[in-house]
Amino acid sequence: MTLTVPKLRNLPFETAIIERYRRRESSVEEALMEMYLAGVSVRRVEDIAQALWGTRVSASTVSDLNQRIYKQIEEWRQQPLVGEFPYVFLDGIWLKRSWGGEVKNVSVLVAIGVAQSGYRQILAVSEGAKEDKASWTEFLRGLKERGLKGVELFVSDKCLGLVENLGDFYPEAKWQRCVVHFYRNVWTAVPKGKVREVAAMLKAIHAQEDAQAAKEKARQIVIKLREMRLAKAAEIVENGIDETLSDYSMPPEHWRCLRTNHPLERLMREVRRRTQVVGAFPDGKSALMLVAARLRHVAATKWGTKRYLPMNRLAEVRVIA
Numbered sequence: 001m002t003l004t005v006p007k008l009r010n011l012p013f014e015t016a017i018i019e020r021y022r023r024r025e026s027s028v029e030e031a032l033m034e035m036y037l038a039g040v041s042v043r044r045v046e047d048i049a050q051a052l053w054g055t056r057v058s059a060s061t062v063s064d065l066n067q068r069i070y071k072q073i074e075e076w077r078q079q080p081l082v083g084e085f086p087y088v089f090l091d092g093i094w095l096k097r098s099w100g101g102e103v104k105n106v107s108v109l110v111a112i113g114v115a116q117s118g119y120r121q122i123l124a125v126s127e128g129a130k131e132d133k134a135s136w137t138e139f140l141r142g143l144k145e146r147g148l149k150g151v152e153l154f155v156s157d158k159c160l161g162l163v164e165n166l167g168d169f170y171p172e173a174k175w176q177r178c179v180v181h182f183y184r185n186v187w188t189a190v191p192k193g194k195v196r197e198v199a200a201m202l203k204a205i206h207a208q209e210d211a212q213a214a215k216e217k218a219r220q221i222v223i224k225l226r227e228m229r230l231a232k233a234a235e236i237v238e239n240g241i242d243e244t245l246s247d248y249s250m251p252p253e254h255w256r257c258l259r260t261n262h263p264l265e266r267l268m269r270e271v272r273r274r275t276q277v278v279g280a281f282p283d284g285k286s287a288l289m290l291v292a293a294r295l296r297h298v299a300a301t302k303w304g305t306k307r308y309l310p311m312n313r314l315a316e317v318r319v320i321a
Contacts, residue, residue: 046058069293070289073289073292073293073296074289076292076296077124077125077126077292078146079146080146080147081123081143081146081147081148081149082147083115083116083117083150084115084116084149084150084151085113085114085115085116085121085123085148085149085150085151086114086116086150086151086152086153086311086314087113087114087151087152087153087155087254087258087309088111088112088113088114088123088148088151088153088154088155089111089112089113089154089155089156089261089263089264090109090110090111090154090155090156090162090261090264091109091110091156091157091261091264091265091268092107092108092109092110092128092159093107093108093110093268093271093272093291094106094107095107095108095275095281095287095291096279096280096281097280097281097286097287103280106127106128106281106287107127107128107135108125108126108127108128108287108288108291109124109125109126109127109128109135109136109139110122110124110125110264110267110268110291110295111123111124111139111143112263112264112267113148113151114308114309114311116150116311117307117311118307118308118309118310118311119304119305119306119307119308120263120303120304120308121299121304122295122296122298122299122304123143123148124139124142124143124146125288125291125292125295126138126139126142126288127285127287127288132161133160133161133164133165134161135161136159136161136162136165137161137165137168140165140166140168140169140170141169143169144169144170151170151173152173152174152250152314153173153174153175153176153246153247153249153250153258154166154170154173154174154175154176155175155176155178155258155260155261156175156176156177156178156261157177157178157181157261158177158181158182158185158240158243163175174246174249175243175246176243176244176246176247176258176259177240177243177244177246178244178259178260178261179202179206179244179259179260180260180261180262181261182202182240182241182243182244183199183202185236185240186198186202186233186236186237187199189230189232189233189236190230190233194228194230198225198230198233201221201224201225202221202237204217204221205217205218205221205241205244206244206245206259210248211245211248211249214241214245214248215241215242215245218237218238218241221237222234222237222238225237244259247259250314251313251314253309253310253313254309254313254314257308257309263308267295267298267303270294270298271291271294271295274290274294275287275290275291278290
């Protein structure tokens, strides 16, 4: 649309419809931002803008538009945590970033929780230099300062930097090691032809009716693994099986959801699908903002509005304990 602006000698002229210096209507800019955050590459955004509006937007324009929504994302990341979260899942994702002409790794740490109401919530998204003790210390400190409380069980893989810090910030909470990561650790000491057999044996441990029966089953499997001349696998099972049985102290209806880190792994797959479009980020902040934006979008969908667990049974277990 071409507008003819009247020239007045002594009076400024501004329309009530289009702001001064604005070349695009605000809904167009919002559409460009939503496309980028939804997983459309910058090059593809340029092509779509050319096809729809007859003008091509540059990569710098898309970047400038995203800076507006980054402020909202930062406020969402830093908002106080209200209420109690009995179950918390922790994990990290590795991304690529350009640094001094080289491509290096950067990690983004994520925490989701199941509230006392039974609904899931994104608790924290933060950049970490790597998944080490210092990064997890800062991450857990941020959760504590923002009001995370009432945690009864943390679920994660056996990241030493993480496990060492949980006791410092939440000494009363239990830790559940993801059984899938535990199984994979055992399989590294098993010949390829015997992996399926050993997998069935390991799954039988976590199919028992209580923790005592699971420990007894694990003891039997350790003996059988040694008879199969899999001493290393037997040692891994013997030393680590107790770390995977913490879920038995929770209601039986919750065991299946607490044994693995699958609720968070599923989110990570969605994040990776989005970040693969980018490749290498220019810096850690842009990687963090895009991951946070995607998680914020997911949290507003059915994922965050559907009850995940019936938490009334947890109160009954507390009374018995």
